[in-house]
Amino acid sequence: MSADVDRRASVWDGRYLWVTVGAVALIFLAAMQSLAVTTVMPVVSDDLDGAALYAVAFSGTLxxxxxxxxxxxxxxDRSGPVWPLTTSVLLFVAGLVVAGLAASMEVLVAGRLIQGLGTGGQTVALYVVVARVYPPELHGRVFAAFSAAWVVPSLIGPFLAGAVTEYLHWRWVFLGVAALTLLAFAMVAVRLWGLPLETEHPSVARIGPRLACAVLVAIGALGLSLAGELGGYAWTAVAASVVVLVLASRPLLPRRTLVAARGLPSVVLMRGLVAGALFGAEIYVPYLLIDAYGFSPTWAGLGLTAAAIAWAVAADVQGRFGNRIGNARISILGTAQLGTAALLAALTAGLQLSPAVLIAGWALAGSGMGLMYPRLTVLTLAYSTPQNQGFNSSALSISDSIGAAGSIAVMGLVFTTLAGTDAAFPAVFAIALVLAAVSLVPGLRLGHAHEKSH
Known part of the structure; x- marks a missing residue:
């Protein structure tokens, strides 16, 4: 294919159309379900008398x-992404059905655990699909479309979930997404099953040790999520969980990730740090608007809308011009915006500035993440070969999950410790600022892997 044809290529061309539509729909539905569950879980917990398992319903899925x-x-890596994606989608749907039909909170949590297996696998499988189906010059645009698929759920997810719960039943929040997910997967499957996506030289790495480490990482992540329930032993539980996470995750990440070695290790490490900065602090933005400024839950949630839109716009810019901007500039611009957002949030909380400063400032966080998040995924695939696309994609997602879980746990404990003082909100945003600043260290060591983005 000539360079001129490559420049005109689009992810919406006929040869890619069904895969693009189906994959974006799967991302959209996963995002919608995640946001919807956050909205309806208080109702679910009350209906099933499951307050004691409320936290586990979220942390278990992660x-x-x-x-x-x-x-x-x-x-x-062994056999191509088609069967792994199929299995992941079926697990995701099975978990939704179990949760939607649950007669007790214990059964609902079991469904959420099954759903988690599918959610994690689906993300990784879709990354491998992108690597095997689309040419490198379109990777940035595919991941920009994935980022955009989170925006609409951010805008309508909570409202729609509330309406479904009020006029139908909370069970349809689970069952409705299950049915739509099967339809979205059919769009992908009708195209994927006709493509030769297997690699000529499959990986021969042993899976058993990796799965054992993954189970330990899951235990560590769950321990972090539940540490706040242990009272005086909370920080001890955090320390023990962090040790487990560090030791168990090392075989699941590229070598020398934890020391920010140049190239792929820094890509993976930066993903975890920026995820921790954003997702740890973001849950306190609506909390601050409600607690300090008297916003209703609906309007407080809409305070994040500007960030969601900015994320999508910046992701599109990265998809079109990322190669021209360059990885170092993207890292500097992205971390600067994320850090500035955290600083403005801390100042708003500490100095009681106008809530408009917080809302507008947090849009910078979305913009910074829109530049960095899809770019890091593009780089991961660019550094990969057909033998390790699955391993590297899973490493990126694992770093993402560990970074988010770790920062949420630590920020939660800090916030609880300082609860009732004027320092509680500024402290959690200060932690996010530190994480954003530290992420620039691997951000300047991303290197280049001949990635393409037009």
Missing amino acids: ATSVIGMVAVGAWS
Whole structure:
């Protein structure tokens, strides 16, 4: 194919159309379900008398997703992404059905654990699909489309979930997404099953040790999530969980990731740091708007809308011009915006500035992440070969999950410790600022892997 044809290529061309539509729909539905569950879980917990398992219904899904990531990554490297994606989608749907039909909170949590296996595996399998189906020059645009698929759920997910719960039943939040997911997967499958996606030289790495480490990472992530329930032993539990996470994750990440070696290790490490900065702090933005400024939950949630839109716009810019901007500039611009957003949030909380400063400032966080997040995924695939696309994609997702889980746990404990003082909100945003600043260290060591983005 000539360079001129490559420049005109689009992810919406006929040869890619069904894969693009189906994959974006799968991402959209996963995002919608995640945001919807956050909205309706208080109602679910009350209906099933499950307050004691409320936290586990969220943390358990995150924990088991790590197992799904590792299993699907190894499986994809051995035999291609089609069967791993199929299995992941079926697990995701099965978990939704179990949760939607649950007669007790214990059964609902079991469904959420199954769902987590599918969620983690589905993400990794879709990354491998992108690597095997699309030419490198379109990777940036595919991941920009994935980022955009999170925006609409951010805008309508909570409202739609509330309406479904009010006028139908909370069970349809689970069952409705299950049915739509099967339809979206059919769009992908009708095209993928006709493509030769197997690699000529499959990976021969042993899967068993990786799965064992993944289980330990899941246990560590779950321990972090539940540490706040242990009272005086909370920080001890955090320290023990961090040790487990560090030791168990090392075989699941590229060598020398934890020391920010140049290239892929720094790509993976930066992903975890920026995920920790954003997702750890973001849950306190609506909290601050409600607690300090009297916003209603609906309007407080809409305070994140500007960030979601900015993320999509910046992701599109990265998809079109990322190669021209360059990895170092993207890292500097992205971390600067994320750090500035955290600083403005801390100042708003500490100095009682106008809430408009917080909302507008947090849009910078979305913009910074829109530049960095898809770019890091593009780089991961650019550094990969057909033998390790699954491993590297799972490593990126694992770093993402560990970074988010770790920062959420630590920020939660800091916030609880300082609760009732004027320092609580500024402290959690200060942690996000530190993480954003530290992420620039691997950000300047990303290197180049002949990635393409037009």
